[in-house]
Amino acid sequence: MKISFAKIGKTPIEFEETLRGCRLKGSLLKISRHEVELDSTLEGEVEMICDRCAEEYLQRVESPLKLTLSEVAVEGRNDLDIMEFPDGMIDIASIIESEINAMTAEYHYCPVCSERDEAQELEF
Ligand SMILES: [Zn+2]
Structure with missing residues (x-):
């Protein structure tokens, strides 16, 4: 989804888009001549590869993004x-x-590796 800067004004424009298992939902509002504020939430599951065991796993994501x-x-x-969008x-x-x-x-570690890490820390 592409939205032109010219279309955004003082009334927030709602948007929603999903990519690679994550949904970004929020609004766009003009805050100055060349700037727009994005106020949104990123939610979903991201495919990650563990840095320790190289296993693929899904990381749950839910975070505000401004x-x-x-x-x-x-x-x-x-x-x-x-973020710049010069076009x-x-x-x-x-x-x-x-x-x-x-x-x-x-x-990042997968859940199995991070649990193992915590268990080891408890032993010491
Ligand atoms: Zn792992």
Whole structure:
């Protein structure tokens, strides 16, 4: 789903899109000349691969996601919560994609390995 910056005004626009097992649902609101605020919730199950045993598993996700979307380059502003869409089109799928990529890039253990870890910590 792509939404043009030009279509977003002071009245929130609702959106919903599902990608790779995750649903992003929320609203878009214009906050300044070139910026839109995205207020949403990411919910679903992400396929992850355990960093210890290499088993695939599903990670349940349910988290609020608030971002500022800009239609102009925001160089110089070192803010991770800003996403740029220089072509003037907000691509909801690419937002979900980057959230999932951020999750899978982090170090993560499957439930079996994290349980084993906790058990070991208790022994010491
Ligand atoms: Zn594991």
